[in-house]
Amino acid sequence: MRPEISVIIPCFNAEIYIPRCIEKLEQQTFKSFEVVIVDDCSSDNSVELLRKIEKKTSLECLIIELNKNSGPGNARNIGIENARGNYVSFCDIDDYYEPDFLKIMYEEIKNQNAEIMMCNSKLLFKDGSERKNSYTEIFDKYKEKEDYLALSRSSLCYLLVKKDLFNNISIPELRNGEDIAVIPLLMLKASKIGHINYSLYTYYVRENSASSKPTKKSFQDLVTCFSIIESMWTDSYSDALEFIGIKTLLYSAVLIGFKANVNLKQIKEQIYCFTIENPNWYKNRYLRTMSKRHSLFLKLVKYKMYLFLNMYAKFHSIVMK
Numbered sequence: 001m002r003p004e005i006s007v008i009i010p011c012f013n014a015e016i017y018i019p020r021c022i023e024k025l026e027q028q029t030f031k032s033f034e035v036v037i038v039d040d041c042s043s044d045n046s047v048e049l050l051r052k053i054e055k056k057t058s059l060e061c062l063i064i065e066l067n068k069n070s071g072p073g074n075a076r077n078i079g080i081e082n083a084r085g086n087y088v089s090f091c092d093i094d095d096y097y098e099p100d101f102l103k104i105m106y107e108e109i110k111n112q113n114a115e116i117m118m119c120n121s122k123l124l125f126k127d128g129s130e131r132k133n134s135y136t137e138i139f140d141k142y143k144e145k146e147d148y149l150a151l152s153r154s155s156l157c158y159l160l161v162k163k164d165l166f167n168n169i170s171i172p173e174l175r176n177g178e179d180i181a182v183i184p185l186l187m188l189k190a191s192k193i194g195h196i197n198y199s200l201y202t203y204y205v206r207e208n209s210a211s212s213k214p215t216k217k218s219f220q221d222l223v224t225c226f227s228i229i230e231s232m233w234t235d236s237y238s239d240a241l242e243f244i245g246i247k248t249l250l251y252s253a254v255l256i257g258f259k260a261n262v263n264l265k266q267i268k269e270q271i272y273c274f275t276i277e278n279p280n281w282y283k284n285r286y287l288r289t290m291s292k293r294h295s296l297f298l299k300l301v302k303y304k305m306y307l308f309l310n311m312y313a314k315f316h317s318i319v320m321k
Contacts, residue, residue, distance in 0.1 A: 001032075002086075003032050004106060005030070005088070006079075006084060006088045007033055008080060008083060009092070010079070011046055012041070012046070012075075013044045015049050017204070019049075024096035024097050024098075026059060028101065029100055030100075030106055033060070033085065034062065034083075035060065036064070037064070038064045039066060040071070040074075041069040064082060071173055071178075077170050077171050087109065087163060089102070089105065090159070095201065095203050095204050097200065097202075098202065105200065106160065108194060114190070115165060115189075115191055116162070116186060116190045117159065117196065118148075119158055120132065120198060121133045121199055121202065123202075124205065132199050133199070138151055145237075148193040148195075153183070154177075158201050165186045169182065172224070174224060180248055181228040184240075184244060188234065214256040219256045222253040223249065226244065239286065242278050243286040243287070245281070246281055246298065250274060251297060255297065257270075258310050258312075258313030258314070259314075282302050300312065
């Protein structure tokens, strides 16, 4: 029998996290789903552990082994190609779903007649402490399609998506930020988008993980992300496109650029190019949704205060506390 939902999980060297992720899937109160795990050429015992679990679990499980490591974007694309569900959701192997994730997301996407459903999340830290990461206050005020495009979450893991939306759209094969590029494109195609006030996804914060370390490659990936979005954007929703650029280039890429000691000339070039195309970006109506620290950073960008931007970046971990 065809499952309603396909849960797609990329896996790379994550043997210590696999049991928890699978256990949480076994606890799901919604049962019409399959699990598609794509191992991205792990060098630890991930595949062996997955094969053992496959024999014991009650889950409908498909395990795909790649013979070359190519990053989570490609792993997810392969998962989507092999998915049989009408809807797809995504989970990172070191994170997990709350027991009602699939049930509530499926009920709401049906009840709201939507093609994409978003939920809130919570952060789980190594010491066991948790912090909710809620967008409810924003989406209580901003409910139009352009609002969702501008203010959407930056992770596919917080979404349930009608699988057909991925027709002619693939996730970029980047090492960082591939979700940033694909989510707005999916939302452009969606007839309706919804959001629910439940923290259903738990993101495990690994402070020393490779993906959390700013690099010159992650700077370039963010630049590429926005280029992909621009190239596939329609003429409408110009405020949303501009705001995506503000978040992706002027904030995230510039911040990572300074953290990773990217050549200042390259950083200035990205700021200059965006400013030439969007001379009034600082008047964008969605800027009011940004936090005070984000707004401060963008003011430094606007006035080209590079010394202070560099200082902000170096002490970012302190500012975030």
